[in-house]
Amino acid sequence: MNRFFKSKRTRAVLFLLFLLGFFSWHSKHIFIKLYHSPTVHQHVKFALPTKYATNIKEPQHIETHFVKNPTTLLFHHMKNDLVIFFVKSAPENIARRMMIRKTWGSVKYINGKQLFVVFLIGTPVNQSQHHLLDDEKQCFDDILQSTQPDTYANLTLKILGAFRWIINHLNSIRTFYIFTNDNCVINISKTIAFLRKIKERQAMYCGFQYEKQSGVIRGEGKWGVNWLQYSATEYPDFCRGVMVILTPAL
Numbered sequence: 001m002n003r004f005f006k007s008k009r010t011r012a013v014l015f016l017l018f019l020l021g022f023f024s025w026h027s028k029h030i031f032i033k034l035y036h037s038p039t040v041h042q043h044v045k046f047a048l049p050t051k052y053a054t055n056i057k058e059p060q061h062i063e064t065h066f067v068k069n070p071t072t073l074l075f076h077h078m079k080n081d082l083v084i085f086f087v088k089s090a091p092e093n094i095a096r097r098m099m100i101r102k103t104w105g106s107v108k109y110i111n112g113k114q115l116f117v118v119f120l121i122g123t124p125v126n127q128s129q130h131h132l133l134d135d136e137k138q139c140f141d142d143i144l145q146s147t148q149p150d151t152y153a154n155l156t157l158k159i160l161g162a163f164r165w166i167i168n169h170l171n172s173i174r175t176f177y178i179f180t181n182d183n184c185v186i187n188i189s190k191t192i193a194f195l196r197k198i199k200e201r202q203a204m205y206c207g208f209q210y211e212k213q214s215g216v217i218r219g220e221g222k223w224g225v226n227w228l229q230y231s232a233t234e235y236p237d238f239c240r241g242v243m244v245i246l247t248p249a250l
Contacts, residue, residue: 066165067123068137068145073116074169082175083195085117086162088241089182091124091133091150096182101140104186111192119143119182120158122150152222155241177246178207184242195245202250207243214238 073084085105089097097119105117121143124130137143146161148154159179166177176195180186191207198205214235217223 065147066144066161067147068121068133068143069165069169070116070118070142070144072141073118081113083113083115083192084170084175084177085115085186086144086177086179087117087119087182088155088158088179089119089121091121091126091129093182094132094136097136100182101142104188107188110188111196113192113195115188117142120162121145122148122154122158124150174248176248179241179244179246180207181242186243198245198247200249201247203247204239204250205245205247206239207245208240209242210237210239211235212237 087097087100087105100117108115119142121133122145124133133143133145137145144162144165146158148157148161150158162179176199178186178191214237216225216230216233216235218225218227
């Protein structure tokens, strides 16, 4: 009798472990499907939180100059409805840029919209990379290079510099601006189909995930921010840098 109960108890425990494993696996895949499906789009109304705005004691002047501009884009500007992908890249990531140019970045025209890819790059630390970028610019004319040193800490300055360049050179109400990274792949057909639905909306969209109440990471690591730089414990709600879409109205 004791052996029977022991065997029965063992079978029950094994069955429960199987159920826990199954539901854990199943719930994980449901989560991935919900939060990474390209059909899920979140409408984000942007307003700078008061607690963040009050941390800025005076307007910040970002001194940004550019040593390389995509002149072909400037030439075609205003001739068609444009979609411009600003791809954040590093000087040494030549292979990634070439891969984009050969894959999704090779699509230049779709459904009445002209597409451009512009790579955002700072100033290389390695002198030899200057010459490589010069050659790359001559071949492809798709690099927007700023004078800011290309470091992870200067990534924000790189993006703000791109905003300034847009205001100075691309003042068009018909242009979508999409920011992404050089290690990402864009589904062009689905992206353009989505843009056709939101053209007149004054909004910013997260192409990947919308972060709410994200805690500030302290310390000396890659994402570490000290208390003097930012004193709150949470960031304002934001789109991840993997993909951010700005509509023409915005």
